[in-house]
Amino acid sequence: MLSIAQIIALFGAAISVFLAGIGSARGVGIAGEATAGVVSENPEVFGRALVLELLPGTQGIYGFLIGFIVLIKLNVLGGVAAIADITLWQGLWIFAGCLPIAVVGLLSAIAQGRVAASAIVMLGKRPESSGQGITMTVMVETYAVLALLASFLMVWFAA
Amino acid sequence: MAIVEMKRVELLGLKRDKMRYLKKMQQMGCVEVTQRPPDETTMQDAQSEKREEDIDKLIARLDVAIGKLRPYDPVKQGMLTPRPEVTQDQVAAALAARGEITAVVERLEEIERRRGEMRSQDARDRTLSEQLLPWITMQEPLEKLGKTRKAAVYAVESPRAAWEKLEARLFEVPSLTVQTLTGNEGKGTVRALAAWHLEDDAKAEELFRELGISRVSFEGYKGTAVDALGVIGQRMQDADQEREALLQEQIKMADRLSTMRILRDALAVERDQLAAARKATDTRSTFLLRGWVPANRAEALAEAARKISPVCEIQFSDPEEGEKPPTMLHNSKAVSPFESIVRMYSTPDPGGIDPSFIMLPFWVCFFGMMVSDAGYGILMGLGGAFVWWKLKGKGLGQMAFIIALGGLSTILWGAFYGGWFGVSVPARVLSPMDDAIKVLLLCVGVGAIHLLTGLGVAAYMNIKRGKPLDALFDQGFWVMLLAGLGLMLVNGTVGKVLAIAGAVGILLTAGRAKEGNFLKKIVGGLGALYGVTSYLSDLLSYARLFGMGLATGVIGMVVNMLATLVSGSFFGNILAVVILVAMHTFNLFINALGAYVHSCRLQYIEFFNKFYEDGGKDFMPLTNSTRYVDIAD
Numbered sequence: 001m002l003s004i005a006q007i008i009a010l011f012g013a014a015i016s017v018f019l020a021g022i023g024s025a026r027g028v029g030i031a032g033e034a035t036a037g038v039v040s041e042n043p044e045v046f047g048r049a050l051v052l053e054l055l056p057g058t059q060g061i062y063g064f065l066i067g068f069i070v071l072i073k074l075n076v077l078g079g080v081a082a083i084a085d086i087t088l089w090q091g092l093w094i095f096a097g098c099l100p101i102a103v104v105g106l107l108s109a110i111a112q113g114r115v116a117a118s119a120i121v122m123l124g125k126r127p128e129s130s131g132q133g134i135t136m137t138v139m140v141e142t143y144a145v146l147a148l149l150a151s152f153l154m155v156w157f158a159a
Numbered sequence: 160m161a162i163v164e165m166k167r168v169e170l171l172g173l174k175r176d177k178m179r180y181l182k183k184m185q186q187m188g189c190v191e192v193t194q195r196p197p198d199e200t201t202m203q204d205a206q207s208e209k210r211e212e213d214i215d216k217l218i219a220r221l222d223v224a225i226g227k228l229r230p231y232d233p234v235k236q237g238m239l240t241p242r243p244e245v246t247q248d249q250v251a252a253a254l255a256a257r258g259e260i261t262a263v264v265e266r267l268e269e270i271e272r273r274r275g276e277m278r279s280q281d282a283r284d285r286t287l288s289e290q291l292l293p294w295i296t297m298q299e300p301l302e303k304l305g306k307t308r309k310a311a312v313y314a315v316e317s318p319r320a321a322w323e324k325l326e327a328r329l330f331e332v333p334s335l336t337v338q339t340l341t342g343n344e345g346k347g348t349v350r351a352l353a354a355w356h357l358e359d360d361a362k363a364e365e366l367f368r369e370l371g372i373s374r375v376s377f378e379g380y381k382g383t384a385v386d387a388l389g390v391i392g393q394r395m396q397d398a399d400q401e402r403e404a405l406l407q408e409q410i411k412m413a414d415r416l417s418t419m420r421i422l423r424d425a426l427a428v429e430r431d432q433l434a435a436a437r438k439a440t441d442t443r444s445t446f447l448l449r450g451w452v453p454a455n456r457a458e459a460l461a462e463a464a465r466k467i468s469p470v471c472e473i474q475f476s477d478p479e480e481g482e483k484p485p486t487m488l489h490n491s492k493a494v495s496p497f498e499s500i501v502r503m504y505s506t507p508d509p510g511g512i513d514p515s516f517i518m519l520p521f522w523v524c525f526f527g528m529m530v531s532d533a534g535y536g537i538l539m540g541l542g543g544a545f546v547w548w549k550l551k552g553k554g555l556g557q558m559a560f561i562i563a564l565g566g567l568s569t570i571l572w573g574a575f576y577g578g579w580f581g582v583s584v585p586a587r588v589l590s591p592m593d594d595a596i597k598v599l600l601l602c603v604g605v606g607a608i609h610l611l612t613g614l615g616v617a618a619y620m621n622i623k624r625g626k627p628l629d630a631l632f633d634q635g636f637w638v639m640l641l642a643g644l645g646l647m648l649v650n651g652t653v654g655k656v657l658a659i660a661g662a663v664g665i666l667l668t669a670g671r672a673k674e675g676n677f678l679k680k681i682v683g684g685l686g687a688l689y690g691v692t693s694y695l696s697d698l699l700s701y702a703r704l705f706g707m708g709l710a711t712g713v714i715g716m717v718v719n720m721l722a723t724l725v726s727g728s729f730f731g732n733i734l735a736v737v738i739l740v741a742m743h744t745f746n747l748f749i750n751a752l753g754a755y756v757h758s759c760r761l762q763y764i765e766f767f768n769k770f771y772e773d774g775g776k777d778f779m780p781l782t783n784s785t786r787y788v789d790i791a792d
Contacts, residue, residue, distance in 0.1 A: 051752065051756070054749070055756065057749070058710075058749075058753055061714065062706070062710065064714075065709065065713045077720070131502070131504050131505070131759070132504070134503075134756055134759065134760075135504065135759070138756055138757060138760040139760075139764070141703075141757070142700060142703070145702065145703040145706045146699070146702065148706045148709075149599070149705065149706055152595070152706075152709065153595065156592070156595060157595075
């Protein structure tokens, strides 16, 4: 039987995976639509457009990473009986630690998807501008990386 | 690490030698021909303009034709085959075969057209046979349907319910007889032959209309439905045969592919010559050509020009005040692939600095830190080196070189972090999981070195331009402040003194360019000092080195864990191998892409920000710019 504290911590793992995952799915989706449009007229930019399309995909990976670290922390992978016994406060701590990447992952991936889509359109008009497009798109990612670090530190060093 | 010095070149010569000069320049590949000033009039040469246009059209058609024939190329070319080199003789032969090749292209276009026609004929035939199929039991020849002198005979189609009503009301039209076709029993639609005397024509029509029974027309067919289907089937079969014949013909044409490629490129070379020729200013018998040439090639160019004809005047001059020459980067073989990363950001200003060399170690280091798995590093290093060797370092080979170097750095960092294909080995310096804080500090520390190097480059440029004071004020004080702040972590007093000295220096000097009194200048200095926050965010930005590295390691771990979970049985082991190969490939790909992109970003935003001057235009010399082959001199 799991304690409420363990459930709360597992909820934290769940939201960091699924919210960041939704964000990346939306972001890559937005960029993918733009890619299809541009490539239909200008097939040779596909490779460069694909790089841009993939960029909003990382938030999902970050969310998954934090979720996985929670599982390590709780020793879930050792089986249900081996799940670490934690207090309610520790459970809430872990949950709080999951919030940054969950929320920032969700929103930043969508924002990044939009920038990526615009950059892809720009690529269609000026194929040589892929560097600028990538730079603009990666700017958004900074905040997802910061959220990832915050979440990691909070979860990993949870007492 | 250099931007090549450029000279303006002006060449005045006889018009009859013009193309020979251009040809030589193209061979040397060292002159960018510039457009004549707009206020200069020139003798228009309609003939060469027309020729250029014709060549352009032929090139476009050749490109399409080559694309269509490529799948049947008798000489299979992989992605890793370097471009073949052709001799001048081969080029001449290809140019001589222009008429013949044009005929091949025309025939190919005809084949495409014919295929299109057959496609639409096929679509029509398919609809027709679908229409005819329900009527195959009808013995009546199709051409006999319709009105004769006395009677009308039609094929009709009706919903079953309507048909039953019709059968009940047959008496309303005395001469009407119907005969349902076999093979349609039990289906929703009834098909039948209906016949009536022409006297009853109006009544019959009215009855059919009322019940919603429609006549089917088979105009243009002969014989029974089965006969007509046979004709259509035969036609489709013939079309299949013709298609096969066309395909064989096309495959045969592919033998000419290599000539087509050479011709296409030879034409492109000629077109570029003509386009460059049009930029010159012509009189009846002379021409004046302007352009840019790298200073170190000027002598060779002059000599080559005089060799063509002594009757010419060639002059070199430095760029005028305010005139921007095009930018040409020149680096050693190992560094030049990294020029593409600089160019991806933008071309440096000709008066600025080429950062390729100074950027290289940082770029490679960051890439390795972010992929941070020695196993992946081995794969990238070997793969990159192999592709680079196969392509002899040209085209994609340059990219492969970057990946190979990145892979090497990844091996080192992977060993440092103890990550080998997602397996954490104890033989390591630091573990990203267990020594998270130390690794984070290491990343920020590497970032600080990067930033200080950027400031150093800026200072170097100031000194080189004879402004040592600017170097001290704008970079030296900042280095003092930042280094002092850093030192405070280790040795409080020394660091504090250094930091305060730097800060005071910035406060007093950063506003020196401002108009107005002392106070205004101090306010300007204060504003500059506030810029210390941007250094903070710059430094934090390097935390991504840690985050990205962590991501690779953890995903790799998960992959291994999944594989362990399913392994054990025979099929389980097979599945485990599939999981390992597929997921590690995916992880490698996605992380190498991320590392590449983020490593570039750290250069563009954090590093270039300190010193880079962009806004240059790439040097685009008249050269043999070919697509399929390399032309030897």
